[in-house]
């Protein structure tokens with residue numbers, strides 16, 4: 001089954017072509033540069049960038065997938081329409097992120113998917129962004145690797161700029177949220193701390209780099225929602241406490257301790273993530289752990305997660321490539337593939353609408 005997948009829920013314009021769950025191409029046009037100077041994602045800028053980029057990104061995904069034969073040349077602007085036309089002759093199913101995410105950004109992907117599905121009479125699958133993140137662990141490359149077996153029931157943790165959730169997976173397509181953040185997402189907390197330190201957006205990667213040489217106990221931060229019965233997260237208290245600790249420091253003191261501040265804050269965020277993940281695993285007794293989302297690109301966190309899984313004697317899956325942690329269309333394609341196998345297509349394409357608050 002050849003699938004075209006589209007993802008525009010935040011600030012990356014993404015398209016991928018898959019053959020079942022084998023990913024033939026995975027194109028990500030990042031808008032980070034456009035948003036960086038504003039210190040976060042600006043919806044209007046994202047909308048405009050998605051509109052300008054969606055067709056070239058889809059054409060690029062079709063071209064690189066090889067479904068039109070081998071083509072190593074650069075994508076030419078005047079060829080975009082023709083490539084999409086030829087590509088759509090080979091594609092059987094279109095999958096698109098319906099939600100959750102930024103409404104006006106989601107709208108661009110959803111409308112493009114609807115337009116293509118109608119124009120070329122294709123089946124359409126509406127995908128939940130969080131399910132995509134979970135299933136990013138099952139992405140296979142164009143040779144069908146890695147061959148991972150999902151051991152069910154499983155427990156997943158997704159942590160990104162928009163979400164932090166613990167999800168119980170009974171089977172693919174059947175999920176239950178067992179814990180989630182009550183305020184900021186983990187990535188959002190890192191982004192805000194980064195902004196306070198004048199380190200720019202997105203915060204995760206720069207905080208990670210500085211934290212490598214810093215002391216995690218340089219400043220003491222609270223343990224949010226320490227109660228062992230609570231599986232929810234909270235990160236806004238951490239951020240506020242961090243702010244008050246350093247607010248009267250001279251710029252020079254902050255400047256010379258950036259690595260220590262980054263390490264202390266990052267450690268506090270990761271401690272919380274790990275603590276609640278462990279509690280949920282002990283409570284629900286899954287057969288496997290899965291993690292996903294932009295924050296999981298962090299190597300220190302990955303190391304600590306592996307250690308935790310070993311202590312719990314559980315196998316753990318993490319996305320195999322950096323760009324499968326952050327937003328991408330390959331994961332949306334895998335989710336669309338499983339929904340298509342179950343026959344879960346959009347019944348009335350005209351009625352499909354973006355769903356910014358879509359629940360899993």
Ligand code: KG4
Pocket residue numbers: 010159160161162163186187188190191202203204205208293294295296297298299325326327
């Ligand atoms: O999954 P994602 O691309 O988008 C959302 O769905 O939100 O996640 C982006 C988030 C940002 O908050 C960013 O700071 C964080 O993931 N992030 C990281 C790293 N790379 C990205 N956090 C920690 N360490 C990283 N290396």
Ligand code: ZN
Pocket residue numbers: 129133160162293294326327
């Ligand atoms: Zn995401």
